[in-house]
Amino acid sequence: MIMHDSREICILPSESVLKLIGKRYTLLIIGLLGNERSMHFNEILRSVGAARSNLISQRFKELESAGLVDRRIINTRPVGVEYSLTEKGLELREQLIPLFDWIEKSSGAKPK
Template sequence: MEPVRNPNQLGAKIEQVHQLISRKWVSLIIHTLMSEPKRFSEIHSYIPDLSKRVLNERVKDLEQEGIVLRNVIPSRPVRTEYSLTRKGVELGRALQALEDWAEKWN
């Protein structure tokens, strides 16, 4: 039997997710990272209209939310890659369903 959910709590959680994914470029950044980890410049090359300043802000926001993981690779030269956490991959799958819907109906 499913637990009874408080509609106010559920509504607040849904609103929190909407606020995150409705920020410009967030869904495209997540989409870009779905296939494999990428360096900052690679993410930027996939979304050229996105300024580097805004990309940096969005990646930091997604890190704070536990959606993106920043991995510093101690090679020469030092490289930084970004990948999705498990939470990020699950969000990416949910966004893929929205992309599929948009493709079909828009």
């Protein structure tokens, strides 16, 4: 249990979400996908600066399984894949924005 504003919050149901958002690139992916309506896999790969595309693919599978991301196949040559946040993913992103703000402020980084 966590106490907040004189109430108890049970964190046991959140364990799987906390494990997922604690994994490398997950927060970046959620943050980036919220900036755009949808993004292609390679756009996200470039944006997060990941050297290994298989790691980003794994994160997308996990985010999709958690109901946070939608995956759409685009009939192009070569076939493309586009990702977007679900309603649940957008809700999570909104809750993460204060965390992103805090990280930026506490790191001493200047906003771009």
